[in-house]
Amino acid sequence: MTKGRIFSGIQPTGTIHIGNYIGAIKNWVALTEAYDCVFSIVDYHAITIDYDVESFQESIMNAARTLIACGLNPEKCRLFIQSRVIEHTELAWILNCITPLGDLERMTQFKDKSKQHRENINVGLLDYPVLQAADIMLYKSTAVPVGEDQIQHVEFTRRISRRFNGKFGKTFPEPKWLLSSTPKILGLDGKAKMSKSLNNDIGILERPDDIWEKLRTSVTDENRKRLKDPGDPKICNLYTMHTSFSPDDVVTDVADQCKSASRGCVDCKKILFENLMKELAPIQAKAQELEKRPDEISDILNDGASKCSETAKEVMEEVRGKMKLAG
Numbered sequence: 001m002t003k004g005r006i007f008s009g010i011q012p013t014g015t016i017h018i019g020n021y022i023g024a025i026k027n028w029v030a031l032t033e034a035y036d037c038v039f040s041i042v043d044y045h046a047i048t049i050d051y052d053v054e055s056f057q058e059s060i061m062n063a064a065r066t067l068i069a070c071g072l073n074p075e076k077c078r079l080f081i082q083s084r085v086i087e088h089t090e091l092a093w094i095l096n097c098i099t100p101l102g103d104l105e106r107m108t109q110f111k112d113k114s115k116q117h118r119e120n121i122n123v124g125l126l127d128y129p130v131l132q133a134a135d136i137m138l139y140k141s142t143a144v145p146v147g148e149d150q151i152q153h154v155e156f157t158r159r160i161s162r163r164f165n166g167k168f169g170k171t172f173p174e175p176k177w178l179l180s181s182t183p184k185i186l187g188l189d190g191k192a193k194m195s196k197s198l199n200n201d202i203g204i205l206e207r208p209d210d211i212w213e214k215l216r217t218s219v220t221d222e223n224r225k226r227l228k229d230p231g232d233p234k235i236c237n238l239y240t241m242h243t244s245f246s247p248d249d250v251v252t253d254v255a256d257q258c259k260s261a262s263r264g265c266v267d268c269k270k271i272l273f274e275n276l277m278k279e280l281a282p283i284q285a286k287a288q289e290l291e292k293r294p295d296e297i298s299d300i301l302n303d304g305a306s307k308c309s310e311t312a313k314e315v316m317e318e319v320r321g322k323m324k325l326a327g
């Protein structure tokens, strides 16, 4: 049986954090066993908000290094930088021409980002889902791994695929979403999504002292004002982190001790810190090792781009043919 094909991307903005690691990267590593996987560092998406031009290349290389250090094996997938395969923007333009404006204006992410970046509400921000649809469709992907908040984007892609196929003839599969079963880690404020720009994140490659300082001051169940106040692990983001990084028996113990007010939050955080570092320490060591061999990362990205270009060129030839465009 042919394997299905997956596309997923990650932005090279700032450091990759533990929310990305639990919500996406660990899942990517597992998916390479069952699918033909195409993973991209989506630099064209990253420029829809103001970014630091001088350090951008370094951020891209950092993202690649971090993904590989987290266990992504480039021999089992294609890993590349989005802008190295120019057909992404070509297909995005074509899809723009069959996308009703109203569909884009309704996207939740656009509404949220327009509030966050009031000083720079550009067309790219509105058009982001079309480029995302192009990313997915360019490889005729059959599935997209997502968190709950991204389902709307896969639905959007399915609609565009249907519309294209209806107008120009069957070309693209309608990709399904693969919902991640991992719990969603919020930012250290316990409220918003974890994000570097909101300054509520823990970077995978951060120094242990800095990670501890961030955990120590992070928000827990606010009802635990005193040691003797019982807490509710279900509403504590630190407990969610325990479920991702601590062994099962520790998670059970953390919940029991919290509900019975037998352990304070600082001690609970110390246990989490130890387990978190057990997982991050080998990743950090591998990333340091890779930093000494930048050519190796460049070779991996070049190889990924050249394999992706091959597929992209074939698909675009088919698209142009069906649309009676030149080529």
Ligand code: SF4
Residues within 6 Å of the ligand: 220, 221, 224, 231, 232, 233, 236, 237, 238, 239, 254, 257, 258, 259, 263, 264, 265, 268, 269
């Ligand atoms: Fe959260 Fe642990 Fe404090 Fe309970 S004891 S509120 S799980 S940090």
